[in-house]
Amino acid sequence: MNSLKIQITQNENKNEKTPSEQLVFGTKFTDHMFIADYTEGQGWHDHRIVPYQPITLDPSASILHYGQTVFEGMKAYLSEDGSIRLFRPEENMRRMNNSCDRLSMPHIDEDLALEALKQLIELDKEWIPSEQGTSLYIRPFMIATEAHLGVSASKTYSFIIIMSPVGSYYKEGIHPVKILVENEYVRAVAGGTGTAKTAGNYASSLKAQEVADREGYSQVLWLDGIERKYIEEVGSMNVFFKIDGEVVTPALNGSILDGITRKSIIALLKHWGVPVTERKVSMEEIREAYLNGKLDEAFGTGTAAVISPIGELRWKGELFYVNNGETGELSKKLYNALTGIQKGTVEDPFGWIVEIK
Template structure:
């Protein structure tokens, strides 16, 4: 079969597009989706763009029972030149395949992934919002469809990409948030699935997030799952600390997700000549730096927010205020640079974006 032969079936019942001023996140979905099937005999096959519709599965489909599913998250942007822009999508394919490998799911051909994505976006071009800060969120995911209750990898799967127009993450500009340091629950451990984007990693964090919200914090600072000593991530984002002129972030250790924004931040800092180090960071080490008065900025990084400044940490009865709860100069510069590159407002000297 020719993997480039993507069938397109257009809907005859298009949806009304929502107001770009009230999009929120993940509330609305476009008219079409991209679908691939997998079975042992044919591999990944039958690439197609079809009308967005419910998925019909048997109650014994393995996706409902053992959590063997992976996903990705990226965005398409309406560029200043009227073109549709994607930001480093090849890195999302690479990470998806690393997640597939960890979850024993057949990997996707990168060329087919990107061709299917571009085809779907071309069909749905009118759904890309144009207001500042808005974008078209892209959610690729894979689920096992085999009907079987055996505890083993499935033999059949679906790969689907759906699209959702989303609003500006910061409606009134980036705003530092409060973070609750989590000592009871664990996000991931070495050898587990922390490096994969898989469903169970996220729902396992709900209890800690609920506790943080009840205490007035927006997010959770995860510590390592063994010693409850070393900083790993904040919420579902990577985290950076600017301490005494140096930017430090937890090193990838087998339980931390390899963020694409994280990677881009490190590359930008190096390009700018700002010292940046990936290493193990204990929470006690951070507290000591805070008490010494050398913590300058803290920020999380991820696809949704790009940069999320941290205004305070809460641990037991202690509150540590960061940069007077204001967005730091470096955080703002990184946010403006990456979002500028994503939308074509700034020159892409690192060749990170592609046009659709």
């Protein structure tokens, strides 16, 4: 993207808004979307904001056959003073370019992409819900559009931003979930696409999630793809364990997503003086900690839920009940601090918030 000039076409047929208490994640969308096109040799062009609408693609478009696509997930919040707040949006744009690298896709101009997002939010700001726990979910994504069946990187792309008002992830406050440790399927391996936010990573996780659903578990805990020994992620979230007073999380190893909520949690813990370590964490270590009464807390972290406490783990037929199946004090503190910073009710000592007046 190499221009700030954005053509805006207003939507004359505004969509009906859903009451906040009826919002379901990712099913209702705002009136407008941003689009920019890329052509090899020309770069990014035709930056525009248009009414939310279907995308037209040639049946041979590369995205439909070879999965060349990346995306991001972020949120805009409405503070009590009426300002609109974005949480570390520059990190999302930076990570999107890292994903583009892995998928042989062109970079976006991170600053101009953020400017385009601000203009889109300004146009659709009435869609941002104000109730506690609500926000405007933002999905920037890029797809390969060249009409060509040869196995090669596309020569044309579209970068698109859509937005969806969402309610609180938890209707009655955060509560622990049951997790099934996956021993058969693999999410990603070092050298693969695990560090990129690309569609294939999520498609390959669906089968294991089906199994977990049938057995009454909310998510899958993924182990490494080589030894099936070390913990990687939980569902589509990063994961943390508090063991004997120390917080540990799997170190980034080439197959684990560099989560923005993850790095924010680590920064908060260090700011509070809580011991936190990034390293390999095996399921056997978690089992021993549980049996020795030292597994204090466990939780997943991500954009949608922020903090998702783990109350039960099942591994090879054994059940591990974390903190008696209750939300731990550290999980609550982290959730309240991070959501408070996002909404403007808690001081932001890190400069994470970008305000849109």
